[in-house]
Amino acid sequence: MHHKRAAALKSMRHEITSQLASRFRSLVVTDLRRLLASAQSDEPSLGVDDFLKQLSYKMQWRGGELNFAHTPELLYGCSQCGGSQTSIRGSSEGLRCNACGFESPLEANVAQNLIKLLERSELAEHVKA
Numbered sequence: 001m002h003h004k005r006a007a008a009l010k011s012m013r014h015e016i017t018s019q020l021a022s023r024f025r026s027l028v029v030t031d032l033r034r035l036l037a038s039a040q041s042d043e044p045s046l047g048v049d050d051f052l053k054q055l056s057y058k059m060q061w062r063g064g065e066l067n068f069a070h071t072p073e074l075l076y077g078c079s080q081c082g083g084s085q086t087s088i089r090g091s092s093e094g095l096r097c098n099a100c101g102f103e104s105p106l107e108a109n110v111a112q113n114l115i116k117l118l119e120r121s122e123l124a125e126h127v128k129a
């Protein structure tokens with residue numbers, strides 16, 4: 001049973017990384033587990049490291065690139081007001097901004113911050129392609 005599940009995950013990982021690498025020339029990823037290392041994280045890894053390694057390899061092989069963004073502001077910055085007065089209430093409960101009252105799941109806030117980061121940088125044009 002365990003073996004079957006591992007094989008299914010491996011096959012899914014292969015399929016997803018292949019599709020991403022064939023569709024995009026440039027990707028930016030962030031790893032919530034790394035951002036949360038200073039907070040707490042009980043997320044199971046589900047082979048994220050292998051996934052990223054495989055994706056990076058396939059992107060390079062096709063002449064693309066995989067970029068990693070791990071700045072703390074992605075996690076601690078409020079995606080609504082840009083403030084940094086946020087409280088993280090555990091990885092499952094999300095984030096609350098003490099400045100504007102904005103509440104959001106962590107992943108959604110990080111994704112919004114990532115988009116803003118990209119809009120400000122030259123990476124944006126590659127990502128939109």
Ligand SMILES: [Zn+2]
Pocket residue numbers: 078079080081082083097098099100101102
């Ligand atoms: Zn705010």
